[in-house]
Amino acid sequence: MTANQPRSSAEVIALFDRYVIGNYKRFPVCLVRGEGCYVWDAEGNRYLDLFPGWGCNLLGHCPPRVVEAVREQVGRLIHVPNTWYLEAQGLLAQALSERSFGGQCFFCNSGAEAVEAALKLARLCGKPNRYKIIAMLHSFHGRTYGALSATGQAKYHHGFEPMLPGFRHVPFGDVQAVADAIDEETCAILVEPVQGEGGIRIAPAGYLQALRELADRHGLVLIFDEVQSGLGRTGKWFAYQHWGVEPDIMTLAKGLAGGIAAGAIVARKELAAKLQPGMHAATFGGNPIACRAALATIQTIEQEGLLPRAEQIGQRFRDRLRELQARCPLIREIRVLGAMIGLELQGDGTPIVQRCLERRLLLNCTQQTVLRLLPALTITDEQIEEGCHILAEVLNEAAEPTTVAAS
Numbered sequence: 001m002t003a004n005q006p007r008s009s010a011e012v013i014a015l016f017d018r019y020v021i022g023n024y025k026r027f028p029v030c031l032v033r034g035e036g037c038y039v040w041d042a043e044g045n046r047y048l049d050l051f052p053g054w055g056c057n058l059l060g061h062c063p064p065r066v067v068e069a070v071r072e073q074v075g076r077l078i079h080v081p082n083t084w085y086l087e088a089q090g091l092l093a094q095a096l097s098e099r100s101f102g103g104q105c106f107f108c109n110s111g112a113e114a115v116e117a118a119l120k121l122a123r124l125c126g127k128p129n130r131y132k133i134i135a136m137l138h139s140f141h142g143r144t145y146g147a148l149s150a151t152g153q154a155k156y157h158h159g160f161e162p163m164l165p166g167f168r169h170v171p172f173g174d175v176q177a178v179a180d181a182i183d184e185e186t187c188a189i190l191v192e193p194v195q196g197e198g199g200i201r202i203a204p205a206g207y208l209q210a211l212r213e214l215a216d217r218h219g220l221v222l223i224f225d226e227v228q229s230g231l232g233r234t235g236k237w238f239a240y241q242h243w244g245v246e247p248d249i250m251t252l253a254k255g256l257a258g259g260i261a262a263g264a265i266v267a268r269k270e271l272a273a274k275l276q277p278g279m280h281a282a283t284f285g286g287n288p289i290a291c292r293a294a295l296a297t298i299q300t301i302e303q304e305g306l307l308p309r310a311e312q313i314g315q316r317f318r319d320r321l322r323e324l325q326a327r328c329p330l331i332r333e334i335r336v337l338g339a340m341i342g343l344e345l346q347g348d349g350t351p352i353v354q355r356c357l358e359r360r361l362l363l364n365c366t367q368q369t370v371l372r373l374l375p376a377l378t379i380t381d382e383q384i385e386e387g388c389h390i391l392a393e394v395l396n397e398a399a400e401p402t403t404v405a406a407s
């Protein structure tokens, strides 16, 4: 069986049924091509994608500068390990450091790996006696054991216990709960400035500043997980910049390389110096393709003015969704920070996602009741209107009382 003869969605699904582990809930559609905010399935249907690549396709599908950089790099040098120096990795570290808080970078391939690196570095800094990490309820940090133990949602732990020791979860937004949880063995606080998978929950005013103060007072490492919110997604390079506080370590992945797998941490130099040769590594981390893709992503954001554009995108969605909320009783709350958009519904959002799919609109439902949109920063106003129009139709239909046919 060769991969280059086109197959129908049904044929591909049959392959999956037989050969691929069923650990994902998938829509019965095989996607074959993407361009900007649209994707096409094997049958030629076009979909408007408001959740491209689970947030990885920050610039939409196949962004031209990223495609060009990857094409060029693939023909020159695909991979060399970290026993060598690579210009692109050095330049990417410089770009991230200069746009954040002046730290040093370690590169890996995913969000969970970035979180693992941050946790290991935090524990290293807590030696000899401190190892406990305070993390937040409803957080999401990934599926590897460290990241999973840090994740404050029991549903993801079920079946995989025991989790790693030393994690304490407290309500997101509650400063006093963090203060109460700190003891002489605590080494770090881990928080997402905007909880993404947790339902687009934005840090309340003063919260991150208060965590910074607590960390400074107790000598703790403050880690911001910006895997979902980072690299321009919210209208600033990093979401924490909305609140004017800096972490000691920041994690990045998802949109970092415009859809190519990449992860990173940025750590303050004094902390970073603790990671000595042999203590941590990732074979593919910082490979030339990912680094060139990330540099092209940063260049695109800068040259196309996508930081202010992210704010405009958020404003436009907010306006449209508020208009809709005024007419549609299903919408409980709208939460927006740049191109991170959450729509809390009165009930289950899963059927809404299904009906949107039937109308060729792709979005996500998280925490059962929150519709999550992570549109590409390249989305046009027309595409926003198109998406909001379909969503409005679907939500209004769902809000109508079901009419029982008179017999």
Ligand SMILES: Cc1ncc(COP(=O)(O)O)c(C=O)c1O
Pocket: 110, 111, 112, 113, 115, 140, 141, 142, 143, 192, 196, 197, 225, 226, 227, 228, 229, 253, 254
């Ligand atoms: C904030 C945050 N951290 C970590 C992760 C894990 O990333 P990955 O799936 O790339 O391991 C995610 C994924 O959704 C995330 O949203």
